[in-house]
Amino acid sequence: MTQIELRGLQKFFGAVQVIKDLNLKIEDNEFIVLLGQSGCGKTTTLRAIAGLETIDEGDILIDGQPVQHLKCSDRDIAMVFQSFSLYPHMTVYENIAFPLRATRMSKAQVDQEVRGIAKILRITDLLAKKPSALSGGDMQRVAIGRALVRRPKAMLMDEPIGALDAKLREEMRAEIKRLHVKQGSTTIYVTHDQIEAMALADRIVIMHEGVLQQVGSPDEVYRYPSNLFVAQFVGSPVMNVANAAVAEDKAGASVTVQGAPQGFAFPRELLSKLNGKAASSALSLGIRPEGVLVQHEAADGFLPVEAHIIEPLGSYDIVDLKVGDQMLRARTRAGYVARAGARVFARIDPSHAHFFDAGGQSLGVRL
Amino acid sequence: MATAVMTRLDPSTRAAAHGWSDLTIRNLFIIPTILFLIVFNIFPLIYSLGYSFTDFRASTNAPANFVGLQNYRELLNDDFIWRNFAITAQYVIVSVTGQVLVGFGMAMLLNRDIPLKGLLTTLLLLPMMLSMAVVGLFWKLLYDPSFGIINYALGLGTFEWLSNPNMALYAVALTDIWMWSPFVMLLSLAGLSAVPKHLYEAAAIDRAGPLYTFFRITLPLVAPILMIAIIFRTMEAFKTFDLAYILTSQPTTEVISIRLYKMAFQEWQTGRSCALAYIVLIMVLAITNIYVKYLNKVKER
Numbered sequence: 001m002t003q004i005e006l007r008g009l010q011k012f013f014g015a016v017q018v019i020k021d022l023n024l025k026i027e028d029n030e031f032i033v034l035l036g037q038s039g040c041g042k043t044t045t046l047r048a049i050a051g052l053e054t055i056d057e058g059d060i061l062i063d064g065q066p067v068q069h070l071k072c073s074d075r076d077i078a079m080v081f082q083s084f085s086l087y088p089h090m091t092v093y094e095n096i097a098f099p100l101r102a103t104r105m106s107k108a109q110v111d112q113e114v115r116g117i118a119k120i121l122r123i124t125d126l127l128a129k130k131p132s133a134l135s136g137g138d139m140q141r142v143a144i145g146r147a148l149v150r151r152p153k154a155m156l157m158d159e160p161i162g163a164l165d166a167k168l169r170e171e172m173r174a175e176i177k178r179l180h181v182k183q184g185s186t187t188i189y190v191t192h193d194q195i196e197a198m199a200l201a202d203r204i205v206i207m208h209e210g211v212l213q214q215v216g217s218p219d220e221v222y223r224y225p226s227n228l229f230v231a232q233f234v235g236s237p238v239m240n241v242a243n244a245a246v247a248e249d250k251a252g253a254s255v256t257v258q259g260a261p262q263g264f265a266f267p268r269e270l271l272s273k274l275n276g277k278a279a280s281s282a283l284s285l286g287i288r289p290e291g292v293l294v295q296h297e298a299a300d301g302f303l304p305v306e307a308h309i310i311e312p313l314g315s316y317d318i319v320d321l322k323v324g325d326q327m328l329r330a331r332t333r334a335g336y337v338a339r340a341g342a343r344v345f346a347r348i349d350p351s352h353a354h355f356f357d358a359g360g361q362s363l364g365v366r367l
Numbered sequence: 368m369a370t371a372v373m374t375r376l377d378p379s380t381r382a383a384a385h386g387w388s389d390l391t392i393r394n395l396f397i398i399p400t401i402l403f404l405i406v407f408n409i410f411p412l413i414y415s416l417g418y419s420f421t422d423f424r425a426s427t428n429a430p431a432n433f434v435g436l437q438n439y440r441e442l443l444n445d446d447f448i449w450r451n452f453a454i455t456a457q458y459v460i461v462s463v464t465g466q467v468l469v470g471f472g473m474a475m476l477l478n479r480d481i482p483l484k485g486l487l488t489t490l491l492l493l494p495m496m497l498s499m500a501v502v503g504l505f506w507k508l509l510y511d512p513s514f515g516i517i518n519y520a521l522g523l524g525t526f527e528w529l530s531n532p533n534m535a536l537y538a539v540a541l542t543d544i545w546m547w548s549p550f551v552m553l554l555s556l557a558g559l560s561a562v563p564k565h566l567y568e569a570a571a572i573d574r575a576g577p578l579y580t581f582f583r584i585t586l587p588l589v590a591p592i593l594m595i596a597i598i599f600r601t602m603e604a605f606k607t608f609d610l611a612y613i614l615t616s617q618p619t620t621e622v623i624s625i626r627l628y629k630m631a632f633q634e635w636q637t638g639r640s641c642a643l644a645y646i647v648l649i650m651v652l653a654i655t656n657i658y659v660k661y662l663n664k665v666k667e668r
Contacts, residue, residue, distance in 0.1 A: 052568050073574040085569040089587045098583070099573035146573070 002153040002186040003028055003063055004049065010057035011044055011210075018044050020210040022058070026188065031180050033201035034190045035233070041210040042190045046156050049188065050079050062153060078147035082159040084139045086131040092118075092142050093127040099150045117149045120182070137168045144179065154186040162191065173199055194234050198222070206230050228360035231286050237318050239354070240292065242326040244285035246274060251301075255285055255348070260324030264348040265301035266367070273365045274355065283363075284356040289318060291352025292330035294337065294344050302345035307337045321346055419641035426635035438642035448643070451626040452650075458540055458611075458622055459604040465544035466600055470551025471593065477552070478559040488556070492549045499546075503613030506542045510614070535617040539610055546610075547603070551596045558592035559585070587665075594662040598655060605651050623647055 009022035018041045026032050034042035047053040049060055051072030060068045067075050078099075086095050093114055100110045118124045121141045131139055140160055147155055161172045177200055180187055191197055197204050198218040206213040206221060206229075214226040225231035231239045243258040246266075253270045254263030274283075295302065308320040308327060312334060319337050321328045323346070330346060337344055350367040357363055377383065382392060419438055423431035442448050477488060494502070509517050510528040518526050528538040562585060570580045608624040627647065631640035 050572060052571070072571045073576075076574075077572070079569075079572045081565055081569060083563075083565055085563075085565045087566060087569070087584060098570075098575070102570075102573055102575035102579050102583075146569075150574075 003061075004154060004186060004188070005061040005064075006045070006049070006058065007061065008058035009045065009048065009055055009060070011041070011048060011053070011055050018210050019048070019055070022207075022210075022212055024205060024212065024215065026186060028186055029184050031187045031189065031200060031202045032205060033197040033203075034188065034205050034207060035192070035194060035197040036207035036213075037192055037233075039209075040207045042192075042205075042207050043158055045207070046079075046158055046188060046190045049154075050077055050156050051075050052079075076153045077156060078150065078152035078154070079156040079158065080140070080143045080147050080160045082162050084131070084143045084163075086139060086142055086146075088131055090130075091127065092123065092129050092131070092134070095131065095142055096127075096145045096149050099146060103150075113149055117145045120148075120179070121145045135168075136164045137172055140164065140172060141175075144176070148179070148183060148185075152185070154188065157187065157189040159191055160189070161196070162193070169196075176200060195236060198234070204234075206233060208233075224362070224364075224366070225286075225354065226362050228284065228286070228356050228362075231354060231356070231362070235288055237289050237329055237331070239286050239288045240326075240328045241284050241286050241356070242323075242328070244283055246270065246283060255353070257285065257324045257326050257328070259326065260303070262303050264303065266348075266350050266353070270350070270365070270367060273367070274363065282358040284358075284360070285348075286354035286356060287328070287348055287352055289329045289331035291349045292321070292328050293347045293349055294319065294321070294330045294332050296344055298345050299347075302347045304343060305346045307340055307342045307344055310337055310340055319344075415641040415644065418638050419645050421638040423638040424635050425637040431638065434638070438639045439646070442639065442643055442646060448623075448626065451621055451623045454536065454619065455605060455607075455622040455624075458536055458607065458620075459601055461537060462540040462543045462547075462604045462607075463597060463600045465540060466548045466551045467593070467597060469544055469548040470553075470596070471555045471589075473548065473552040474555035474559055477556055488553075491552060494546045495549045497546070499609040500613060502542060502546050503610050506545075507614055510538055529615040530617070532617050532619040535615045535620045539607075539614050539620055542610055542614065543604065543607065547600060551593075551600065554592050554596040555589060558589035561592075562588045590665045591662060594658060594665055598658045598662070601658065602651055602655060605654070606647070 004026040006022050006024045009019050010017065011019035020041075022041075022045060024032075034045060036042045044053055048055050048068075051067070051070060051074075055068055058068075059066050062075060062077075087098065090098065096114045096117060097110050100113055105113075114127075115124065118127055121144065123138060123141050123145065126134060126138055126142070131142065134142065143160070157176075160176070161169045164172060173196055176189075180200075189197075189200060201218055203215055203217055204221050205215050208229050214221055214230045216224070221230055221234050225234060225239075228241060232241065245256050245258075245263075247254050247256065247263065248268075248271055249263070251265055252268035253266040255266050255270075256263035293302075298304070303323065305321040305323050305328075308322050310320075311318040315334060317332050317334050317336060319330050319332050321330055321344070328346070353367065355363045355365045418431070420433055420435060421431035422434050422438075473491060477484060477491075481487070507529065509515050512518060512525040512527045512530075515528075517528070518524060527534070529535050566584055566588075567580065570584050575583065606624050607622055608628065611620050611622050612625055612628070614620075623643075624647070627640055627643050630636050630643060
């Protein structure tokens with residue numbers, strides 16, 4: 001049972017503020033992912049919770065107790081590093097036993113715990129090996145084993161699978177999820193990979209330049225991004241964003257992408273929802289590729305567009321459509337648009353549209 | 368083993384214009400060195416091996432007689448020679464242990480962010496850059512019972528460092544420690560700074576205390592390079608001559624190389640001293656080999 005709370009966290013490296021007034025409450029057993037680009041302060045936050053980094057202001061509370069003045073060893077938190085940080089001169093067994101032996105646990109009990117965790121992680125046959133003889137995935141399993149073996153109050157993971165190749169990363173991702181479900185411990189996981197974040201997190205915390213942008217379940221941050229940064233950071237391929245103007249017409253409303261001869265048709269209620277929220281001329285329209293509908297035949301509400309680039313990705317294609325001055329990326333069935341330069345017709349699914357004001361904040365308008 | 372392929376010289380170079388090949392240039396660098404080694408190292412080594420089986424005396428014109436293993440037999444049965452070896456062993460142990468403790472300690476102190484670290488390190492290295500003879504001479508002054516600064520600073524009155532037979536060997540070892548701890552420090556510092564910082568972080572997270580971290584992380588990881596320092600210092604200490612010879616002439620400080628020197632150049636027993644030199648050589652080789660074996664074991668871990 002561990003809750004972690006960050007209150008008004010501030011951290012400076014010299015004159016540079018890397019964490020700006022961070023507030024976050026992490027519930028027991030929750031899997032939290034700190035997501036952001038490198039240098040956004042996510043790793044510093046994690047290290048501050050671990051006690052490897054001091055903070056300049058604010059409180060870190062574990063189970064309601066402020067711990068910011070405690071050494072890492074007194075916080076009872078385990079951490080998995082990106083570089084694995086296995087002790088190179090010890091066997092796998094000794095590595096996993098290290099945190100137990102460091103606290104003078106009896107030999108028999110150490111043996112029992114180490115073998116137990118090795119079994120869970122399926123590394124029993126590696127126990128006698130040196131880290132240098134292991135593959136990247138196994139090294140990380142050992143590192144996770146070393147963290148889990150002493151049943152810490154919380155697990156911190158700093159891009160634990162970032163150094164692995166793509167296929168292994170996917171495998172380990174599933175493994176980490178499986179372990180979390182099985183062991184159930186409060187986990188804070190740092191990554192810059194939004195797919196990893198979406199796959200693992202109970203809640204995602206998105207950070208940018210030291211500022212917390214949004215906290216929410218993967219579904220929430222995907223469907224209701226609070227600002228342009230989150231909108232474009234989460235989701236792959238990236239959300240289309242275009243300057244757009246909203247106007248009333250006889251069918252309802254139309255949203256015209258900058259430079260486009262015609263607008264996309266939207267229901268009339270858009271106008272009332274937008275009303276008063278922002279100047280209708282300085283809006284950004286955000287639309288994920290799956291919200292751009294493409295077909296070969298002309299139809300009501302569809303604009304004629306030209307396919308510019310086609311990226312075949314196997315299960316689907318990403319097609320760049322030229323609309324006005326902008327490129328809209330649409331997701332189509334594999335092979336639907338045969339070749340670049342083809343004329344197709346596109347429409348925007350109003351229920352997928354996001355609207356942002358000039359400052360990049362979401363207007364919260366959903367249809 | 369792959370055979371090395373000689374690459375052609377770039378035809379635009381001046382060497383190529385002289386009609387040289389890579390092979391020529393290689394020989395140009397290697398042959399003088401090999402000649403030097405043969406003339407000054409290998410030839411005397413073999414020549415003295417021959418002398419070690421004779422009763423040759425360099426001070427007379429008498430021809431050398433072949434005496435077989437007599438020199439070796441007599442030396443190895445000589446209790447006085449064994450006493451010299453015992454003194455040498457004692458000296459090696461005290462001196463090398465001291466150097467490792469002091470040198471490694473200094474390296475631990477320097478292995479952190481402190482102001483003027485570079486300057487401090489350089490200053491600490493000064494003793495080992497001095498000449499042995501100079502160090503010997505001025506430590507003799509420092510140790511002087513009546514006006515030496517050591518007795519003055521420690522308030523020891525007229526304590527006799529060098530003329531006290533029980534103290535003299537330790538006094539020599541102390542000087543050696545002062546002079547050569549920086550060498551151990553330098554190598555240890557290289558080893559310590561090569562220990563990745565994230566291992567210390569992992570150990571801190573794993574709740575290891577400072578002592579546990581030192582003995583389980585720091586020491587094992589520095590061990591290989593520390594072993595190299597110990598090998599070098601043991602070899603050097605084993606053949607110590609100048610410091611002991613300059614500082615004192617006590618029989619309790621007669622290490623094996625002083626005995627060897629006296630035998631060769633005061634008693635002019637050239638043949639026998641060659642044999643003794645070979646015994647010393649074999650001993651140093653044996654000790655070094657034990658260390659190297661251990662070093663390889665440490666490296667494997």
